[in-house]
Amino acid sequence: MSGDIFYHKLAILTVVLLFFLAVRAVALFFRKGLPTAKVNTTIKFAILGLLVLALENWLGGSAFYGDYIGKVQSLIVTLCLANLTAYLLVDARLYYRMGKIAPAFIEELLTLLVYVVFAMAALRIIFRIDISSILTATTVMSAAIAFAMQTTIANIITGFYIQNDRNLKSKTWVAIKDKDLIGEIVKVGFRYTTIRTLDNQMAMVPNSQVMQSVVHTLGNAEENERTAVNLRVGLGYEFPPAKAVELLTRVLMEEKNISKDPPPLVTAYDFLDNSVEYNLMYYQDTYSEYRVTRGNVLRKVWYAVIREGHSFPYPHREIIRKTVTPEVADDSASVLAILRRTDLFGSLDEERYQELAGKVRVKIYGEGEAVVRQGEAGDSLFIVKRGKVNVRVDDASVGTLGEGEIFGEMSLLTGERRKATVEAEGEVRLIEISKEDIEPIIRSDPKILDGLSAILAEREVRNIEYRKTRGLSQPIGTRKEIFLERLKAFFGI
Numbered sequence: 001m002s003g004d005i006f007y008h009k010l011a012i013l014t015v016v017l018l019f020f021l022a023v024r025a026v027a028l029f030f031r032k033g034l035p036t037a038k039v040n041t042t043i044k045f046a047i048l049g050l051l052v053l054a055l056e057n058w059l060g061g062s063a064f065y066g067d068y069i070g071k072v073q074s075l076i077v078t079l080c081l082a083n084l085t086a087y088l089l090v091d092a093r094l095y096y097r098m099g100k101i102a103p104a105f106i107e108e109l110l111t112l113l114v115y116v117v118f119a120m121a122a123l124r125i126i127f128r129i130d131i132s133s134i135l136t137a138t139t140v141m142s143a144a145i146a147f148a149m150q151t152t153i154a155n156i157i158t159g160f161y162i163q164n165d166r167n168l169k170s171k172t173w174v175a176i177k178d179k180d181l182i183g184e185i186v187k188v189g190f191r192y193t194t195i196r197t198l199d200n201q202m203a204m205v206p207n208s209q210v211m212q213s214v215v216h217t218l219g220n221a222e223e224n225e226r227t228a229v230n231l232r233v234g235l236g237y238e239f240p241p242a243k244a245v246e247l248l249t250r251v252l253m254e255e256k257n258i259s260k261d262p263p264p265l266v267t268a269y270d271f272l273d274n275s276v277e278y279n280l281m282y283y284q285d286t287y288s289e290y291r292v293t294r295g296n297v298l299r300k301v302w303y304a305v306i307r308e309g310h311s312f313p314y315p316h317r318e319i320i321r322k323t324v325t326p327e328v329a330d331d332s333a334s335v336l337a338i339l340r341r342t343d344l345f346g347s348l349d350e351e352r353y354q355e356l357a358g359k360v361r362v363k364i365y366g367e368g369e370a371v372v373r374q375g376e377a378g379d380s381l382f383i384v385k386r387g388k389v390n391v392r393v394d395d396a397s398v399g400t401l402g403e404g405e406i407f408g409e410m411s412l413l414t415g416e417r418r419k420a421t422v423e424a425e426g427e428v429r430l431i432e433i434s435k436e437d438i439e440p441i442i443r444s445d446p447k448i449l450d451g452l453s454a455i456l457a458e459r460e461v462r463n464i465e466y467r468k469t470r471g472l473s474q475p476i477g478t479r480k481e482i483f484l485e486r487l488k489a490f491f492g493i
Contacts, residue, residue: 387428
């Protein structure tokens with residue numbers, strides 16, 4: 001091998017190796033988002049080329065081995081030079097022009113053109129093959145191959161259209177009903193479009209089938225395109241529509257994964273054989289949370305409907321008589337036991353316990369549901385029968401309440417607005433006591449006001465201590481006497 005050719009190959013391999021090592025270092029140490037698809041492979045080929053170049057130089061005098069090794073070395077140099085050219089003209093140029101990684105289809109197409117040019121050059125220069133003679137001799141064969149690959153060619157052409165369609169850009173959620181497929185577009189290639197489903201599985205759909213199907217777009221989070229979701233819920237005819245719409249709207253407004261702008265919309269959709277069907281339309285920032293949000297909404301709808309004393313209609317083909325109970329069925333003996341253990345009603349006799357237990361209601365709440373909200377008016381207090389609730393003041397958690405503990409007594413007994421927000425931690429059952437339930441008992445036994453005023457004073461002291469931790473101050477004074485006077489005035493005693 002002549003000295004000029006040896007040094008030319010050495011220079012090319014050295015430049016390629018140093019360039020890609022520099023790219024690798026920048027991406028690694030400076031955390032730059034540079035395209036690195038060809039970097040590691042080219043570094044390995046450049047090192048291999050230098051080793052083969054040394055071997056070629058050593059066996060250069062051998063007419064047999066030197067010629068074969070020289071051709072292998074020339075192919076390696078050509079490949080490294082093709083990768084360098086493709087990286088500079090395709091990867092780096094598209095990256096800086098578009099400000100991000102280039103679209104897969106465009107990158108693959110331009111890279112293929114670069115490799116075709118270098119492949120033709122290698123055939124002509126290294127192997128001394130006339131390209132024109134090959135093209136002339138294979139015209140008929142090329143036609144046969146084109147006919148056999150018509151599906152592949154159709155996928156390539158339709159892939160070009162998909163790549164340039166803004167409705168089908170990357171990160172867009174789509175639904176292909178013909179294929180029973182919903183997912184996020186990840187990549188559009190030569191032959192197929194890659195879609196990530198809700199199960200985080202990769203589905204590869206041929207480009208031609210995408211173009212031949214009816215495709216519904218479901219939003220793109222990067223473009224701030226919200227996804228509209230329609231959920232149907234059937235409720236019984238005995239449930240007043242105005243009340244049902246109000247209840248379902250409240251459930252949607254309390255779900256954190258649902259956008260409040262635009263607000264959700266609930267409408268009566270249809271009259272079915274055994275139910276009124278309501279359409280719940282709401283918007284999500286991204287369709288990836290569809291299943292979680294849908295499950296949360298259905299769960300909270302169930303609890304809300306049951307609390308209102310209604311149930312969900314059963315199919316008419318089930319020949320049964322369904323009796324709807326106004327409250328959650330519960331053991332009255334266990335309710336009575338909870339009331340007896342509550343200090344608030346410690347002065348009641350057995351007859352009064354029985355009377356109160358017969359009036360109260362047991363309500364069930366699901367995880368995350370708000371029982372009361374800070375600042376709202378209220379007319380009942382609650383006793384935790386089963387489970388736990390979280391107490392929040394000004395959006396900060398101040399503790400939890402468990403079985404037998406009371407909340408909401410301030411609003412019921414003094415007329416004040418709710419001083420805290422109380423949410424269910426998991427499923428909880430609460431005993432609700434309204435003013436109408438307890439007022440006759442208080443009037444018949446005014447001694448209970450002493451216990452009530454003591455508990456109210458203790459709760460007020462806790463709230464004041466919490467305010468102090470936040471830089472506020474308020475004198476405590478004789479809270480029990482103050483609350484006792486307020487209770488007497490409130491109940492007219």
